[in-house]
Amino acid sequence: MTSAAPIHPVILCGGSGTRLWPVSRKIKPKPFLPLIGEQTLFEQAVGRVSGDDRFAAPIVVAGEAHCDIIEEQLAGVESYRLIVEPKGKNTAPAIALAAAQLPSDAIMLVCPSDHHIADEAAFRNAALAAADLAREDWLVSFGIAPERPETGYGYLHRGNPLPGGFQIAQFVEKPDLETAQAYLASGEYSWNGGIFAFRSGALLGELDTHRPSMAQAVAVSVAAGRLQGSRFYPDAGAFEEIEGDSIDYAVMENTKRAAMVPVDMGWSDIGNWAALHDALAQESASSDGQSSGGKGNIQRGSVDFDACRNVLAISDGPRVSAVGVEDVCIVVSGNEVLVTTREGAQRVGKLPGASNQ
């Protein structure tokens, strides 16, 4: 192991979290809410890469609408850079904006701002392993140990071993249930968690190979951008013309240097209310030894349960009384009341209330 230059954390704040409506709303979406514990998911994401001189000051990429709340939530952070995306264009352009602001030999650790990670030590170990591979010009994805045959995620199939990781033999998008079950049984597949390590120059080089017009537009936009305090404003003109794409589609699935580091760190994307329920149940069981009488109920705010099982009830004010119900999520926020099954939780983002904010 080299005693290396620090890793540059890049925190992406583009997610809207509409499936966590009505708590997550356009004006204050999922990353900026204290969904688990007292810190917001964004604060936790920043905290995981702070207070450790192996990490440099974080670079945050976000839309203008959320810059004020981000700077509020960065109040305790000594130094940071906030890149203000002219428009949301998915992850590839956002990551490229950060890469273009860094020296070409800088190692970037790209992290979503709206995931939960229970085991921070496991996260840091994986980050260091991924950085070591990135220094050798591998483009590295975190491969999350799968906990169930999830059909909503992408999977990484491990190939040849590398120091601290593996080459990626194959990317698989959202498999059907049978396939997902086979993946889980094989032990050869990991979830694609959206966390990456790259050498800045390597990332931009691969982008230029596989998405030349995107790479060009980002370069122009950064060259014509302006710095204002801690905020960097890329030029809107070229950026707005970009055809948005994810880093997986634009780069990872095309490069010959795709690698992964396997990690088991109590990860959740908190993708919907049922996922938050699971994460809170795990947190509550591990942090204070309390279960909810073995019934799997979780409450936040004023809640009375009577003969309920596996219910999540969250209220920002009114009392919730739940009688006899099982496997549902009840969420009261502002002038909205949501009652959904765990299965239905996937569809919450499509509700009239979530769509027409």
Added chain:
Amino acid sequence: MTSAAPIHPVILCGGSGTRLWPVSRKIKPKPFLPLIGEQTLFEQAVGRVSGDDRFAAPIVVAGEAHCDIIEEQLAGVESYRLIVEPKGKNTAPAIALAAAQLPSDAIMLVCPSDHHIADEAAFRNAALAAADLAREDWLVSFGIAPERPETGYGYLHRGNPLPGGFQIAQFVEKPDLETAQAYLASGEYSWNGGIFAFRSGALLGELDTHRPSMAQAVAVSVAAGRLQGSRFYPDAGAFEEIEGDSIDYAVMENTKRAAMVPVDMGWSDIGNWAALHDALAQESASSDGQSSGGKGNIQRGSVDFDACRNVLAISDGPRVSAVGVEDVCIVVSGNEVLVTTREGAQRVGKLPGASNQ
């Protein structure tokens, strides 16, 4: 049939309706709410015996706390008497108070104020038949055609036929499910719906025989009472000493002159949210031919259903979004949100919110 003196309706307003919390609250309980249609249940109860010269002006029996709201809701009624119970003592004393205010040959029709009756013509026909039997000094209960093997009601077993009805061979309190199923199959049993016809003097005579101290206390209380406008205030002293009891226990189950008139009138006691759901579903199907897409969902206020079945959702303000849930009632009222299964609806009155108002 005699062209008889008018029937005196006696409307009892003692029910608290705690199982319809959080909409039904102490200050404005169930009878005074527009749960089905635009009129309140109390207004409907009064309306059923109005505008027809076979009925005299109604006598309403209620507690002091509800007198103002009652007089508001009686605004369209030309003439009435309001008897103010010094204290709730169950139905026998309440009915006796009304009887003691009437000539001994007056025919009383005792009606709860918090039931729903879909078929008013059937109700009136039964009322006339019951009155005819009451004139012959039968103490008459309405025997409601049972629709299901309900275990929460009392049953009447018909005996020998009478003109327009039957003697009651047996009273049965809340049978178990197997017994209730046998009753339903036999065709010999009716639900005891709490609607009665008596000759005033006959009722007081039977009360004096079977509950002499209660009869005495009521007599004293009425003798020492005072009339104030439309309100009659029985003297509190004697009345408060009464050991409360239902008219069934105090009189009907003891008299040898118990009779019943069978009636099928779309009756519901709207005993809980599931019962209201059923009544609203029936009403909606019959009144406008609309079903809720065949899914049995009923909504009042701002509600979005997504893949729900057999859900009742009621809100006095906030929007309710329900996803994937089945067979539940969701009620939003003031600062309370209730989510209950149909089975759990029975227990709503015991919730902390319903108990500690």
